[in-house]
Amino acid sequence: MPATAITGAVLRRSLRAYQVYGANTGVGKTVMSTILCGALHRAFPQERVWYLKPVSTGPQDEADDGHLSRFSPQTKSKTLVQYGEPVSPHIAARTASTKLTDAALREQIQRYVNDCAGQEQGTLLVETAGGVHSPTPSGSSQADLYRPLRLPVLLVGDHRLGGISASISAFESLHIRGYDMSTVVVFEDAQYENHLYLRDYFAKRDIPLLSLPPPPPLPPSNNLAGDRERMAEYYEEMASRPAVLDTVKALATSHTARLARLDSMAPQAHKHIWYPFTQHSGMTPASIMTIDSAHGDFFQTFSSGQTEKKLEPTLDGSASWWSQGLGHANPQLALAAAHAAGRYGHVMFAGAIHEPALSLAELLLKNLGNPRMQRVFYSDNGSTGIEVGVKMALTAAAKRYGYDDDKRQGKKMGVLGLKGSYHGDTVGAMDCSEPSTYNERVHWYEGRGHWFDFPQVKMKEGTWIVEPPEGMESEFGPTQEFASLNDVFNVEARDGSAAAEQYRKHILETLDRLVRVEGKTFGALILEPIMLGAGGMLLVDPLFQRTLVETIRSSHALFSSSSTPPTTDDTTWTGLPVVFDEVFTGMTRLGPFSPSALLGVQPDISVHAKLLTGGLVPLAATVASEAIYNAFLGSEKSDALLHGHSYTAHAVGCKVAETSVKELLRLEASGAWDAFKEPWKGLKEHKNENEKGEVWSMWSPTFVSTVSHRVEVESVVALGSVLAIKLRDENPGYASNAAVGLQSALSRLSDGFGIHSRVLGNVFYVMAGQTTEVDVVRRIEERVLGALAG
Template identity: 50%
Template sequence: MNPPAALLWRHLRVFQIWGSNTDVGKTIFATTLCKAAAEHYSHEKVAFLKPVSTGAPHEADSWHMRTYAPDIANDTLFQYEVACSPHAAAKLSGQAIPLDSAVLAEIRSHAARRAALGSGWLFIETAGGVHSPGPSGTPQADLYAPMRVPALLVGDSKLGGISQTLAAYESLKLRGQDVEAIMLFQDAQYENHLYLQDYFQPSNVPVYTIPKPPQRNTDDRAEHRSMGAYYKRLSSDDSMRDLLANLDKRREDRINRLETMNQKATDTIWYPFTQQKLLSASQITAIDSAHGDFFQVLSPKAASDEALLQPAFDGSASWWTLGLGHGNPKLTLAAAYAAGRYGHVMFASSVHEPALALAETLLENMRNPRLARVFYSDNGSTGCEVATKMALRAARLRYGWSANDKVGILGLKGSYHGDTMGAMDCSEPGVFNEKVEWYTGKGHWLDFPTVRCHEGQWQVDIPEALQADLGCGGETFESLDEVFRLDERIGSATHKAYEDHILRELQRLVSRGHKFGALMLEPVVLGAGGMILADPLFQRTLVDVVRSSGSQLFSTSTQHSLPDDSPSNTDWSGLPVIFDEVFVGLYRLGRFSAASLLGVHPDISVHAKLLTGGLVPLCATLASESIFAAFESDDKSDALLHGHSYTAHPVGCQVALESLREMNRMRASGDWSWAWRPSQQEPEQRQQCANEAPLVWSVWSSDFVDQVSRVAARIEGVWALGSVLAITLRAGAGDEAGSGYKSTAAADLQARLRSGGDDGSWTAHTRVLGNVFYIMASQKTDKATVRGLEKLIAEALLE
């Protein structure tokens, strides 16, 4: 496992030289900077690195550096002799084309060796323009983004160069690069530098100029003398001294800010879900940047020759939002496009293309004949409140309840639908709401069977309080796939026991005067409640019973009962069924909709988090036409009076569109087939099984899950589905809370992963839910990274 790493050392100053185009003088500026650094910082070591170079050796940039700066350490990592774009040159070379990760690893290794030599400078020169491809074909702007080396952009002084320079600058900024200075040749005819100085002055990006090199002399000796004199003048020029001093100061400021952030945060930030009295500054993670699956975090105890930044796997997917990797260029460009086209526009009684296209895309991909309308809000919690408003209105009108009737939600114990007040009231009393002054839980929450792997066996565990009523103590299965084969389990004795129990429980509640306006479920997995994997048969049966018997149960008068999930009849029956898919939806559990794992269609469905790939907040609440009709009236006050200033903001909608397109493309092209069919791992076999994803699959290997489940002394159970892995740990002797959110049983495992692997090159940043340790991959996480995490977790559990 070789995660991408940012390059930052305390005493090694690393800068990357970019060109706004080809033939703008990158190597001239690189040579000038190297010689100037060697002169003005004579006690330090200066080095030049060309990661990828094309063309004959005697014409290569490294040859030019050796010729005019022979005392500068000079290296090229990948040299291709054909003078063309690196991706084409790599193909023509007949050599194995290096992966992007290999190129980055070589650069990182080279820089680390330079850092070990002591204080110094390292200038890394790119090839061609900002978007010139690397050996694999990845544009350099994306290839080198994970390193986040401070950028020096060589502008174009020729006609049309202003446009080229600005475009290159914006491309780097869009990828989170800090452009520390613009450099270009002086040109009395076009004077591009004067325009650029004025343009960049408000952004505090300095623009430096140097004279053009002398006219090329056909006599090699004369050319060498001429260029030698040129570099001698420039290396001692005051402007170069000023540029280097400016770069040095900016770098020192960056390090100082990073090293003081956590202490300053303790005085200014109020953290969510954190008892800050117990939080010291040293426990706060300072994140410099993020790319792919990894944060780049400050390593405060790093020695002077060690990297200050360390990769940390984003094990909580940044609170379950990350889908397509941090810094994803497709999502970034989608956001920039919408921001440039719209900014934000008022949405009430208006429409824009991103909102309409996203609504159409969601409805099409859900494959739910009941869903016909899309309501936008800002996050999952408010989206669940919207869903609740929808359902309660529909139920009240159908059953003739007055506005003063006390109506509640029917759900499962451990459910949690968000932190806003209305969403909190949809959950039973618990640690998240027990001390919230306005909380008044409205509803009833059923106990239910759960699923776990324990000592190699998949078990459906029946809560002790239900065993007598159900007449059984659970079931054992050979695989998780068998648990989800609902067509085979329906009609079994367990299914019948579930039906009878649910019906008796609903009859008991109604007989006591309870009124319910909705059945609200987190399908398959209850997230914040403790990463609880519910028996899918129980959830399926609960929906079926509510729909088939609910009209008689919940109504005070005779009501018609509607066929369940009939494509020709999309009206709701019994109670409106709400699925909160904020956490579990959009391929989190391996399927576009978690509802498909249960084989039922909800009347209302809530989606957020992965909707925008983790870039910006957005939520979509999808509803049936019959739910929508409950708000139709000649009276405006009967409308769904809910909204936000940023409802359906174009940036979020455009990013969501791109996110859904990319995930659907990945699914169709078989990008996850290595996890679908572990025996079919070769690239040529991907397309063969691209459309053959099993109902249940996970990126976490079955062998690993089996291994963890057998650590009986520490583990109560484990499950893995889609990108999620959840491990329930046994409480230790000093853990007074035992289990649940207040438990500290998972803290040791969390701390062990934060310390990283044996070589200390990377760590894993995770969150825990009391005695439940969970970790999840993104939809972009590769097999090698997952297996590296498995190794780290297994080692930590066995210690």
């Protein structure tokens, strides 16, 4: 199988490239291209001019590149794919011997651009076929096929009846997909005067419009020579017009300005921008990545070398802080956002409802598979969603156990969690985590709780193990070895193991000491299920988390003066409310839609963000049980959950989230990840009937094993789309620089792309997206192995 083409955006210092789109079929794209090519030769006589038609249909002797060759012979003209049948490309392609994919066609265009850029200075016009949304050979829309190239657009408007609407619709379709509109060109028509209306319309958007007289009509008799003579005269006149010459000169000016702006962005950012999670001391403009656009798994980043300035594809290896899953600039999500923005903008949510918010709530409650959940509370992002969840849990516990009296006496209520966990950067969310590099300089930080150390799952030298924390073998038992990762996650079979009993004993003894001996009060258990993200991509033994949840739920007498627990069913919480922080681990990031499926236990409250909206806009959903909701019912307003944000349940975010969730569910159900799952199926040591709970990774087991044998590698973790490599270091942790060398090596352009990544101390991680192709992941694997070997 050939490697997937990774196409970069088209921008070269030596080559001004533009895409000619038509508002409709038959609007004169080729005629306008011929005029502009002629004007370019006149305006820049020392430069080359190229014309490219990627796809054409119809007889060869009627091809558009032939028209350019006849009437602009100085222009180098070419068609990449010519179908002989004069029909839409998607129909003509049905009879072709080989199927042409969008990626393959973009790769051909990229090669042609590179050939042109390697020659003299010049301009390239790339003319599309038909209208903006005319089908490609694969059946996709042209607007989506060419989008990754990010070529500035010359839009040929429609001068005919209905052309105003067609031209504006074409512009909006391109604009919403992130195209830059350089200019609009249109023929003049005395009857309809579309060009006058469109001139005013586009002037309000700072887009220039060039209008020209139409070409001479065909002669009444079949006088081919006379027609060609009249067209040659027409082209000569049009290409010499001052307005046309000014237009092509303006294109050259805008090209230079675009390069200059990209060149200046990093220095300007260095002067004015305060970056998150960044120590700016020693930072230079050269260390700042300039992103011109993004598509799929890749940024298009600007390279400002001394000899060449261009855009290069750079893999978004951190999934833009774990938010991406459906690809950058996903047109489905962009259209969903535009629809909601056009219909609602933002509307007040308290005491109101709109369709996107209700539909998303229903969708989440249906698909989380948690019978406890009945209520959805919306907020701005993962951190605020956690604050909401903690408020819910603490209030419910305080109301049931009378903790408000303790509060009045100055006794503080805390949470239970895991060491290394992190739940966000707002102060309340930070207080749910133990002291760390993230919060040690935050003056209001006051860690409120107890955090259990825990056994970790990792691969070492080709073997999956569950390793106890250093020095805690007596509490957790010795290191356990497993034949496969699936065996580690077969928690039902492990429930009766010696490890489970040791876990339970350790948890009970710790709780008893904290509550009965030290007199501490707790109001919630908050966990990142399965994997701790900011803590270093730590894979927790699922049996430990499962045992922790079940032990706390069965320990009602520890937290209550009454030894009789409330009536229990699938919706009532006991012991303490359990909060799952699924901001990072949820929404198929680790495989299943909810990581609860891998634990076999459900929370009372769960928090969702990041992949919830496919990384397009911020939104969080805190989902809670009816028992939690009931704790806020009362006669006073102060009894209510007094929490909210100006943009609570903003319609744009809710609509995008609904679209994102539906697409993730479709991918899960359609078998889109089967090629990734297949290599892991042969490693199962038992039959897992729960398909939602099956364990697999996009990273191949052979690759994971190979990396784990590297001498500089301490261990490897791979689950779902996440790969984490822990490098050996005498001083591991967030302050370590052990992973910087690997990060730097992978950032360099190789195999057609660079890899941008973040590190967590001595942990290097890479994250694929839910739509990343198998070949791309395998090429990343090769790059990682090469960097480790180098």
